[in-house]
Amino acid sequence: MVNQLYYGDNLEVLRRYIKDESVDLCYIDPPFNSKRNYNQIYNNIGSEDKAQAQAFIDTWEWDDHAIHGIEEIITNYHGLFTQQCIDLITGLRNVLGKGSLLAYLVSMTLRITEIHRVLKPTGSFYLHCDPNASHYLKLVLDAVFCSQGGDFRNEIIWKRTSGHNDSGKYGNVHDVIFYYSKSLKYTWNQVYQKYDQNYIDKYYRYQDDDGRKWMSGDLGAAGLAGGGYQYEWNGIVKLWRCPKETMEKLDSEGRIYYTRNRVARIKRYLYQFTLKLHIIEI
Known part of the structure; x- marks a missing residue:
């Protein structure tokens, strides 16, 4: 048909x-x-x-x-x-x-x-x-x-x-x-859309020394329905979105950004999304 x-x-x-x-x-x-x-x-x-x-x-x-x-x-x-x-x-x-x-x-x-x-x-x-x-x-x-x-x-x-x-x-x-x-084995084709340049300029305002652009994302879990993990990180005790082992891994990979108040935030890199777009275009 x-x-x-x-x-x-x-x-x-x-x-x-x-x-x-x-x-x-x-x-x-x-x-x-x-x-x-x-x-x-x-x-x-x-x-x-x-x-x-x-x-x-x-x-x-x-x-x-x-x-x-x-x-x-x-x-x-x-x-x-x-x-x-x-x-x-x-x-x-x-x-x-x-x-x-x-x-x-x-x-x-x-x-x-x-x-x-x-x-x-x-x-x-x-x-x-x-x-x-x-x-x-x-x-x-x-x-x-x-x-x-x-x-x-x-x-x-x-x-x-x-x-x-x-x-x-x-x-x-x-x-x-x-x-x-219809069954547990179903077709799902993920759709990705390229970011508008104005969106990139507005939100991906930070850049590492190697040129990778990133935006700052929240690592706190306060208010989330699924709860979080309570521990001290960088002198601050609060409810975090990930366990301490994950936080240590992110920190060792340079994926954490610290604010002036020493609060940890995650770096969300632009390249993580453009790489997916490139794979789909192939």
């Missing part, structure tokens, strides 16, 4: 056109169950446009589509659904009842299951949502991915806007992106 663009319901496209274990990475930005209507961007010339326009009305009903979908899950249509997934949807039906939220979660479960099927064993999946249903969607993702040897990798917080006041509540300023891998 090279440079293919499909237009239509992604569930139908996945089931009809996408082969098992043929996709390296999948990212979806589905409706969020926001109970809002979004601006229509189609001309509604034909029936396909009219159907597609409905996807921008992010409201859900317990209708024939939802009933058919939950029947597929509970009866394990074509053996696609894990027992954990069946138990989860059954439990959510008992807790939430047959309403808009369950209809939304059933729709998402059908699609997440198909996405898991088409991903390669080394594949990754990103699901973009917001706090309206993110806590339920993570349960669905765990039931589909983690129950079949996959793993939850991270929850990425995307800040959409600066802080503001929403009436009667805290400001809604972020979206959530869940990152999962």
